[in-house]
Amino acid sequence: MTDTATGGATETSATSGLDFVRQIVAEDRQAGKHQGRVHTRFPPEPNGFLHIGHAKSMCLNFGLATEHGGLCNLRMDDTNPTTESVEYVRAIEDDVRWLGFDWGDRFVHASDYFDQLHNFALQLIRAGHAYVCDLRGSQVSEYRGLWNEPGRNSPNRDRTVEENLDLFARMRAGEFEDGARSLRAKIDMASPNMNMRDPAIYRIRRAAHYRTGDAWCIYPMYD
Incomplete structure (x- = not known):
């Protein structure tokens, strides 16, 4: 909306102080997009152990779903057979749980x-x-x-x-x-x-x- 006294733009209370991803989600929900549902995914490739960048993505995707009562898939992006293994898949599952997140029955693979x-x-x-x-x-x-x-x-x-x-x-x-x-x-x-x-x-x-x-x-x- 517009602040008529100053001529400048002001943020709505729903998006004020949010990062740009959460602003987009809030605006979509306000507009009724997807009936307000939030469904995200965390899609690592199981070709190694996770690092801090993965943790950031994990917290963003699972966190957004949790904040809005939505769902988050755990999806293995397993399209490179020479570098991927079950060992890394299990380690990823353990790390997601260690950070306190749960994918429920939404565990999928690109290879599916x-x-x-x-x-x-x-x-x-x-x-x-x-x-x-x-x-x-x-x-x-x-x-x-x-x-x-x-x-x-x-x-x-x-x-x-x-x-x-x-x-x-x-x-x-x-x-x-x-x-x-x-x-x-x-x-x-x-x-x-x-x-x-x-x-x-x-x-x-x-x-x-x-x-x-x-x-x-x-x-x-x-x-």
Whole structure:
């Protein structure tokens, strides 16, 4: 609202003194968004023991849910089989409990959705929004360009939908070695945000997953 005496803006009592995240939540609840429900998540990757930054995120997400009588999921972002293990999952559970939080029955894993994520990738290919790229890691970096200059399109960016579907199926079948190909989102190689310059969304990784075993040799990128 506006302070007519001074011409300046004043904060509402509901958001005064809150940090910007809590301000957004308070404003959404005031507006009736999601019927006022608050449902957050804490999504660590189980590739090591938690540190102080994780504790901050934990307190924010579980804390927000607690403050508003809401819920918070504990979600393992487990898409990298070479670095993740049950040991780290158990340690994360212990740390969440040690800080006094409880996820109830809302313990989920990214790996729960591997089939669904694979189907999403197929949808992107069929819509012309993703392509299989043969560039290796160092070449991808070279083509990406710099923060102050645009990148270059991959030589494989204009492959047909049919060719991309065939190559992605062969990636899934284990026909290619690690790093030989990746599935990339077709976005904008001139974007000022370098993360939007056709990021990889699937890569080949011949490694057993601690939950799904050898069922997959391609894994989605979580970032």
